[in-house]
Amino acid sequence: MAGLVPAIHVFRAVSTDVESSLFFGSPHILTANRIHFAEICSRTTALEKDVDPRNKSGDDASRGIFQNRTMSPITLSPGLVYYPDYLDRPAQERLLQSLREITMQAPLFTPRMPRTGKPFSVRMTNCGRLGWVSDVDGYRYQPTHPETGKPWPAMPEQVLRAWEELSFYPHPPDACLINFYEQSARMGMHQDKDEKEFEAPVVSLSLGDTALFRYGGLERRDPTKSIRLRSGDAIVFGGPARLIYHGIDRLNAGSSDLLPQGGRLNLTLRKVDKAL
Ligand code: MD3
Ligand code: FE
Numbered sequence: 001m002a003g004l005v006p007a008i009h010v011f012r013a014v015s016t017d018v019e020s021s022l023f024f025g026s027p028h029i030l031t032a033n034r035i036h037f038a039e040i041c042s043r044t045t046a047l048e049k050d051v052d053p054r055n056k057s058g059d060d061a062s063r064g065i066f067q068n069r070t071m072s073p074i075t076l077s078p079g080l081v082y083y084p085d086y087l088d089r090p091a092q093e094r095l096l097q098s099l100r101e102i103t104m105q106a107p108l109f110t111p112r113m114p115r116t117g118k119p120f121s122v123r124m125t126n127c128g129r130l131g132w133v134s135d136v137d138g139y140r141y142q143p144t145h146p147e148t149g150k151p152w153p154a155m156p157e158q159v160l161r162a163w164e165e166l167s168f169y170p171h172p173p174d175a176c177l178i179n180f181y182e183q184s185a186r187m188g189m190h191q192d193k194d195e196k197e198f199e200a201p202v203v204s205l206s207l208g209d210t211a212l213f214r215y216g217g218l219e220r221r222d223p224t225k226s227i228r229l230r231s232g233d234a235i236v237f238g239g240p241a242r243l244i245y246h247g248i249d250r251l252n253a254g255s256s257d258l259l260p261q262g263g264r265l266n267l268t269l270r271k272v273d274k275a276l
Helices: 004-014 027-040 089-105 157-167
Strands: 074-077 080-083 123-127 131-135 138-142 175-181 187-190 202-208 211-215 225-229 234-237 246-251 264-270
Touching: 089 123, 089 157, 089 175, 089 202, 089 264, 123 131, 131 175, 157 202, 157 234, 157 264
Parallel strands: none
Antiparallel strands: 074 080, 080 234, 123 175, 131 138, 175 264, 187 246, 202 234, 202 264, 211 225, 211 246
């Protein structure tokens, strides 16, 4: 963690107009985002001229940084930014269709706990250059599916655009882990620390049934808070939030009709290796 702090201050010093705890801002990336955003989210857009700069309600949308007024980031704690309803329904349906195609190439597998071999209740697959896997030998990222031995399918354009829009990180992600929760599935409190690059945030996209997400601090014993993640929500963990404990306590059955049989899909986009 110690090495992370100076980098945050450098970024903050050069990006005062993107304060809002987005630690990876640069004017260059923001310009690119304006072009991409309309494609991610097909709802009514607000151009900068529509936004009154005297509106001091405090969020970035009202300051005209984002093209779409429906993109309203909420900072839950330093480095932890929540984007309710980031993907509208058509965008959710397009992403779901891409995930169906991915799971035909790279079927869901059941990860197992290191040493004990106890199965997770969440099933998983991946897309992108690297995928996260877990078996008796441990947690790791690898370039091939653990059962088929084939390379992971490519990341959909839509996922890469979400990373560009939300990560404020100047390199593309290496891995996109796809978690599938049936009604009774849970994910215990853990830290994501199998990556080598902790200066990149983790971007999460949720589809399907609402989940009760719990997050705490850098120590397991730290107090926790909970929020519900709904279909289409995005949440970004960067800077001081990158290594916080987090987990999924339960799903709300029947809360979304996106997946015909119910359940929940979560995508986590990550930079695994240090950029060259
Ligand atoms: C906080 N997934 O795959 S997403 C995971 O909903 C994971 O499937 C949960 O935790 C899910 O590792 C939670 C939200 C999330 C993702 C990555 C994080 C929170 C995070 C990385 C660092 C800190
Ligand atoms: Fe996690």
